[in-house]
Amino acid sequence: MVQAALVKTKPVIEISDLNLYFGEKQVLKNIQLTIPQKMVTAMIGPSGCGKSTLLRTLNRLHDLSPDARITGKVTIDGQDIFHKNTLVNKLRKKVGMVFQKPNPFPKSIYDNVAYGLQINGFPKDKIPQMVEESLRKSYIFDEVKDKLQEPATRLSGGQQQRLCIARTIAVKPEIILMDEPCSALDPLSTLKIEELILELKNDYTIVIVTHNMQQAARVSDFTAFMYLGELIEFDETHKIFNNPEKQLTENYIKGHFG
Amino acid sequence: MNNRLRVRIDKVFKVVFRIAGFACIAILVSIFMMLLYNTVAFFSQIKPLDFITDTQWNPSRHFGLLPLLASTLLVTLGAMAIAIPLGIGTALFISEYATGFVKNMLKPAVEMLSAIPSVVIGFLGIVVISPGISNLFGLSNGLNALNGAILLAIMALPTIITVAEDAIHAVPMTVKEASYGLGATKWATVKNIVLPAAYPGIIAAIMLGMGRAIGETMTVLMATGNSLAFPTGFFSSIRTITATIAIEMGEVPFQTTHYYGLFALALILFLITMAVNVLAERMVNRIRKFQ
Ligand SMILES: Nc1ncnc2c1ncn2[C@@H]1O[C@H](COP(=O)(O)OP(=O)(O)O)[C@@H](O)[C@H]1O
Ligand SMILES: [Mg+2]
Numbered sequence: 001m002v003q004a005a006l007v008k009t010k011p012v013i014e015i016s017d018l019n020l021y022f023g024e025k026q027v028l029k030n031i032q033l034t035i036p037q038k039m040v041t042a043m044i045g046p047s048g049c050g051k052s053t054l055l056r057t058l059n060r061l062h063d064l065s066p067d068a069r070i071t072g073k074v075t076i077d078g079q080d081i082f083h084k085n086t087l088v089n090k091l092r093k094k095v096g097m098v099f100q101k102p103n104p105f106p107k108s109i110y111d112n113v114a115y116g117l118q119i120n121g122f123p124k125d126k127i128p129q130m131v132e133e134s135l136r137k138s139y140i141f142d143e144v145k146d147k148l149q150e151p152a153t154r155l156s157g158g159q160q161q162r163l164c165i166a167r168t169i170a171v172k173p174e175i176i177l178m179d180e181p182c183s184a185l186d187p188l189s190t191l192k193i194e195e196l197i198l199e200l201k202n203d204y205t206i207v208i209v210t211h212n213m214q215q216a217a218r219v220s221d222f223t224a225f226m227y228l229g230e231l232i233e234f235d236e237t238h239k240i241f242n243n244p245e246k247q248l249t250e251n252y253i254k255g256h257f258g
Numbered sequence: 259m260n261n262r263l264r265v266r267i268d269k270v271f272k273v274v275f276r277i278a279g280f281a282c283i284a285i286l287v288s289i290f291m292m293l294l295y296n297t298v299a300f301f302s303q304i305k306p307l308d309f310i311t312d313t314q315w316n317p318s319r320h321f322g323l324l325p326l327l328a329s330t331l332l333v334t335l336g337a338m339a340i341a342i343p344l345g346i347g348t349a350l351f352i353s354e355y356a357t358g359f360v361k362n363m364l365k366p367a368v369e370m371l372s373a374i375p376s377v378v379i380g381f382l383g384i385v386v387i388s389p390g391i392s393n394l395f396g397l398s399n400g401l402n403a404l405n406g407a408i409l410l411a412i413m414a415l416p417t418i419i420t421v422a423e424d425a426i427h428a429v430p431m432t433v434k435e436a437s438y439g440l441g442a443t444k445w446a447t448v449k450n451i452v453l454p455a456a457y458p459g460i461i462a463a464i465m466l467g468m469g470r471a472i473g474e475t476m477t478v479l480m481a482t483g484n485s486l487a488f489p490t491g492f493f494s495s496i497r498t499i500t501a502t503i504a505i506e507m508g509e510v511p512f513q514t515t516h517y518y519g520l521f522a523l524a525l526i527l528f529l530i531t532m533a534v535n536v537l538a539e540r541m542v543n544r545i546r547k548f549q
Contacts, residue, residue: 061438064434064438066358089441089442089443090441092439092440093440093441096439096440097439099432099435099436099439103430103433103435103436105436105451106433106451106454106455107454115437115451120440120441164436167440171441
């Protein structure tokens, strides 16, 4: 049982009775989920089942879509993220996000990382050092150290994605949301990102959406399986992959392993 | 239809399109040659140095470009000083802030503004704005550079708003989300991400609006007083290059110095608008490398 496994961990995100509608259409249905701290939690499920939507709920990106309506409760570190006193900027600084397609800013490599530090008011004289530190942690520093002033868009897709990770961790989040971060990348770049994820989980709570079963198995400690807007099963990754409780989960996993 | 016929039709259209393409270039070149030819004729009678240093335009003796050029620059720059902040602000409001009803009303309203004929704008200047200016500043005559600048700003606004709004709208949502995702506020995102990314398009918008203002004739002819005295400020009555050509071309005797002089003015106008376009193009390219 998942409860047994979760006992050894500390919950950081707690989702209860979460429903989300785009207009009339219900996309998330009564989600209950507790995400443990400093672990990697994978979200798997067929395309369109609501994985991205659930992820984007956690840093309130749906605030940007006027037709999204949410009911239920999500707390992070015990704080209700939808409470009227919750500052959405603070929340998003704490809950960083890496997107499906690498989306560097149309700025230099250096400025891509420095930007988040500037807007969050980190001391000016600390910024160069923090930029370098984040680039090192994301294993991209050596590749870009001689061209920090060049446009970030000139980097390869894999490098851009690591730069996006660097920019995310620069502002010192506690949680990193990753929405299929490798889906636009080649196998070698994917491998590098996966190594990076394993490294990062020492310091951060990571929630990663992936459509790649093997990737979920390789990098995650816990896995959530979603289907048609519902959370079907959540458990330790090895349990989900080897001995799932629900038939639906088993079918999905088997189907994908061929 | 058999295959040979199709191939033949294909060839015919290729030729048709090529002719259309070359016709454009031919028209451009012949207009330029016409201006150049008549300007050369002008300079065989009036020294180029006199043309650009004489401070009077008085076509019996004086053919000085300066008062007309100063007038054109004065109204154009005045118009831009009004239209650029207003236009970019409106464009930002439409694409980043406005929602629902307001947004749906504002875009067509802006487009309708561009459908107003320039004569009507000139009329507005004579009947509404210039009396307003003379009351406000205690002037005897409100038909001056300020009046022209305000009207030209109104005329340049739709171009600036539409083109800038397209550029701002084209900034990918994913990039904006990345900014919000780092904890940026709306204004921080607009200022640091949206505006820089839309910069080439915004420059293009400004340049197009400026081209419109420089080349506009009817409005300034009606609303700026058409005084040939050298302008001293926004309260001066002025006469732009365009208005001068329009007023004098109808009455000037064929192939006189005066006649050629108007072509020289037209060539200057042509060179200014071309310079604006080339400059815009270069700025756009310089910025674009970051995209
Ligand atoms: N902004 C939106 N407006 C309306 N429907 C949306 C929006 N975003 C996603 N959806 C719909 O919500 C469902 C779940 O989408 P998503 O969360 O992206 O799925 P997944 O990431 O699991 O592939 C899909 O049917 C999608 O069409
Ligand atoms: Mg998705």
